[in-house]
Amino acid sequence: MPKTDDEKGYVDVVNGRYKPRGTFHVIEKNQPIFNKDTGKLAGVTNPRDMTYIHSYGGEAIFFESLGKGKLMASRCDNEKCDSKGSIFEPFRIYCPDCLRKAKPVDITEKARKTAKIHSFIITERSGAFNTLPKPIKFVNVEFDEEVVTILMSVLSVGEPEIGKKIIPIFRTKSPTYTIMDLMFVAEGTKESDLPDGFTF
Amino acid sequence: MIKFSEKQLKIPKLMRPVYLATVGMSKFDRAFPETRTEELCIDALTAASDFVNMTPAELKSYIHTCYYGHFADHFGDQLLGEAVIHDRLGLDPLGTIGVKTGGATGGSAMWEAVKAVASGYSDCALALGWERMDEVPTDEGNHLISCAADKDWETPLGHIYTGYYAVMAQRYWKIFGKEEESFRKTMAEVAVKNRGYARMNPHAHGPMKITVDDVINSPIVAAPLRALDCCLMSVGAACGIVCDEKTAYEITNNPLRIYIAAGSHTLRVADRRNMKIPLLPNEKPGQYDNLAKEFPGADRYPGFTGFLAARMAAWYAYRMAGVVDPTDDLDVVELHDAFTISDIQTYEDIGIRPYGQGRDYIESGDAYVINPNTNKPGALPSNPSGGLIGCMHAVGATGLMQIAEIGYHIWNRWDEIHEPQEKWDAFGREKPSDWTSLQVKDANRGLAISHAGVGSHVTCTILMNPNKLLKED
Numbered sequence: 001m002p003k004t005d006d007e008k009g010y011v012d013v014v015n016g017r018y019k020p021r022g023t024f025h026v027i028e029k030n031q032p033i034f035n036k037d038t039g040k041l042a043g044v045t046n047p048r049d050m051t052y053i054h055s056y057g058g059e060a061i062f063f064e065s066l067g068k069g070k071l072m073a074s075r076c077d078n079e080k081c082d083s084k085g086s087i088f089e090p091f092r093i094y095c096p097d098c099l100r101k102a103k104p105v106d107i108t109e110k111a112r113k114t115a116k117i118h119s120f121i122i123t124e125r126s127g128a129f130n131t132l133p134k135p136i137k138f139v140n141v142e143f144d145e146e147v148v149t150i151l152m153s154v155l156s157v158g159e160p161e162i163g164k165k166i167i168p169i170f171r172t173k174s175p176t177y178t179i180m181d182l183m184f185v186a187e188g189t190k191e192s193d194l195p196d197g198f199t200f
Numbered sequence: 201m202i203k204f205s206e207k208q209l210k211i212p213k214l215m216r217p218v219y220l221a222t223v224g225m226s227k228f229d230r231a232f233p234e235t236r237t238e239e240l241c242i243d244a245l246t247a248a249s250d251f252v253n254m255t256p257a258e259l260k261s262y263i264h265t266c267y268y269g270h271f272a273d274h275f276g277d278q279l280l281g282e283a284v285i286h287d288r289l290g291l292d293p294l295g296t297i298g299v300k301t302g303g304a305t306g307g308s309a310m311w312e313a314v315k316a317v318a319s320g321y322s323d324c325a326l327a328l329g330w331e332r333m334d335e336v337p338t339d340e341g342n343h344l345i346s347c348a349a350d351k352d353w354e355t356p357l358g359h360i361y362t363g364y365y366a367v368m369a370q371r372y373w374k375i376f377g378k379e380e381e382s383f384r385k386t387m388a389e390v391a392v393k394n395r396g397y398a399r400m401n402p403h404a405h406g407p408m409k410i411t412v413d414d415v416i417n418s419p420i421v422a423a424p425l426r427a428l429d430c431c432l433m434s435v436g437a438a439c440g441i442v443c444d445e446k447t448a449y450e451i452t453n454n455p456l457r458i459y460i461a462a463g464s465h466t467l468r469v470a471d472r473r474n475m476k477i478p479l480l481p482n483e484k485p486g487q488y489d490n491l492a493k494e495f496p497g498a499d500r501y502p503g504f505t506g507f508l509a510a511r512m513a514a515w516y517a518y519r520m521a522g523v524v525d526p527t528d529d530l531d532v533v534e535l536h537d538a539f540t541i542s543d544i545q546t547y548e549d550i551g552i553r554p555y556g557q558g559r560d561y562i563e564s565g566d567a568y569v570i571n572p573n574t575n576k577p578g579a580l581p582s583n584p585s586g587g588l589i590g591c592m593h594a595v596g597a598t599g600l601m602q603i604a605e606i607g608y609h610i611w612n613r614w615d616e617i618h619e620p621q622e623k624w625d626a627f628g629r630e631k632p633s634d635w636t637s638l639q640v641k642d643a644n645r646g647l648a649i650s651h652a653g654v655g656s657h658v659t660c661t662i663l664m665n666p667n668k669l670l671k672e673d
């Protein structure tokens with residue numbers, strides 16, 4: 001049963017500290033585990049209902065931008081670094097080589113023009129807490145040569161194929177502020193075919 | 201482009217020789233609903249003391265520090281699980297530490313133990329690993345495993361690690377396998393071989409007598425991977441004890457020399473950047489200049505098709521131990537066959553075959569104890585234990601099981617561990633009527649690869665008969 005709003009936990013940052021409000025960890029009593037063949041006690045269950053609180057730190061700009069329909073990456077602009085000009089997607093706060101702050105850059109247009117599938121996988125499997133419809137079509141997205149890495153995402157509309165051109169879409173209505181706000185669709189997909197809440 | 205400095209490429213050096221004195225392992229199974237983890241760990245350590253005709257108390261009296269490999273705390277809902285095991289093994293107040301490097305945890309625990317002895321800090325160190333993934337529902341287990349991926353960038357996408365991993369298999373399948381039916385069969389042969397070898401191993405949890413067609417017709421997990429292409433998920437424990445020369449010979453008349461090195465690569469496959477291929481001693485500059493011509497799409501290294509961590513672990517370990525060509529210099533290997541296709545990728549990463557030619561190791565018959573093409577001994581048998589596909593993958597124990605198995609071959613005591621009817625009976629397993637010894641004849645040197653996830657950590661362990669070293673100290 002989904003929780004009502006009253007049963008959910010929320011967190012704000014106030015005066016530089018996390019401030020939880022609402023309900024966390026509904027307690028559920030443990031149960032014994034018996035061996036049905038021997039009737040003997042084997043162990044116990046330990047139910048847990050936990051909520052983790054997590055900072056995005058310097059990556060927050062990436063996750064916040066998705067809901068605004070923007071794909072942010074970062075670029076090393078350090079003149080003294082061998083990797084100067086390299087664009088990182090996944091977004092990296094620091095250049096992994098010179099450890100200087102990388103500059104956030106908007107690669108939405110670049111992605112629309114150059115994104116294509118480097119590899120992919122289609123699977124019916126998923127783990128607990130999955131919210132993606134199945135089968136899940138994982139795609140690894142390469143951009144132009146400036147982008148030195150290959151982003152993992154999900155193909156929401158269309159069939160994946162290596163080398164196929166794809167277009168980013170964004171959950172701009174009720175964003176989750178997670179990587180789930182970014183997906184891709186095959187080139188030529190109509191706006192009306194996008195999943196709920198997503199726009200180009 | 202990734203570059204290394206000369207200092208980073210220093211050949212690792214042990215300040216004194218290190219020896220493997222004894223090893224042991226428990227039974228491996230999918231679940232042990234009525235056995236605590238400590239019972240399995242005590243089984244492994246007791247097996248190690250039995251192996252050198254000592255009581256557990258006698259063997260323990262040599263141990264000076266302890267290195268425990270246990271990956272997934274969150275499965276057990278127990279932090280400091282290593283301290284629990286350490287207490288139950290009765291090894292307090294010795295110094296101890298836990299090691300966690302995913303699927304490479306067992307190898308990494310041994311890496312720490314070897315360095316402790318090599319440095320002189322300890323004369324005898326215990327590396328012991330275990331894993332327990334049976335104590336949550338399967339889909340929650342899948343979520344917990346997916347937590348080994350990046351929690352912000354990957355895990356929310358399906359909470360399924362296979363999805364993040366199999367994209368590499370797909371790329372290798374298309375670029376190097378060229379989507380050929382014959383390559384699909386070669387992948388299946390790995391599963392047939394390893395599950396078949398597991399039939400001769402009473403410790404093994406997944407023995408099966410199957411055919412190539414059985415593998416190719418098994419349910420799809422994520423094409424091209426099918427259920428029988430994938431490794432097991434197991435519970436169990438394994439250990440090894442390493443010593444300086446003097447202590448090793450107090451414990452046994454024939455300890456083995458041990459060398460070990462480690463490599464790493466990005467946690468997210470996404471972050472892999474292009475680089476030059478680091479060459480192993482049996483490869484030549486320029487050798488791969490035409491790789492992308494021969495295999496269109498192979499223009500990135502390591503791209504999604506190689507494991508840089510495995511390459512670097514072998515790069516360091518071969519030079520440490522004097523290995524030039526693994527097929528010529530070694531007699532048996534235990535590789536991390538998480539999937540049939542990643543096993544083939546590893547043949548290339550560690551130089552058993554050049555990049556692009558991995559499949560030939562299976563097709564030539566070299567990877568078999570008895571080469572099916574010639575009916576003669578294979579050039580470099582791989583995974584006679586059954587590997588992760590046939591024997592077990594109890595994450596923290598896996599690398600130590602592999603080291604133990606290589607040891608049994610070099611000690612020429614493989615039969616003693618795998619044949620006795622009493623052991624099959626004790627484990628409640630039926631010994632096959634066609635049980636056959638897989639002891640590799642005259643084995644003097646062997647290797648074990650311990651590998652984490654998409655390739656974030658890899659160790660390469662090399663064991664040698666001390667009278668058959670390749671390099672002077």
Ligand SMILES: [Zn+2]
Nearest residue numbers: 076081095098
């Ligand atoms: Zn830089």
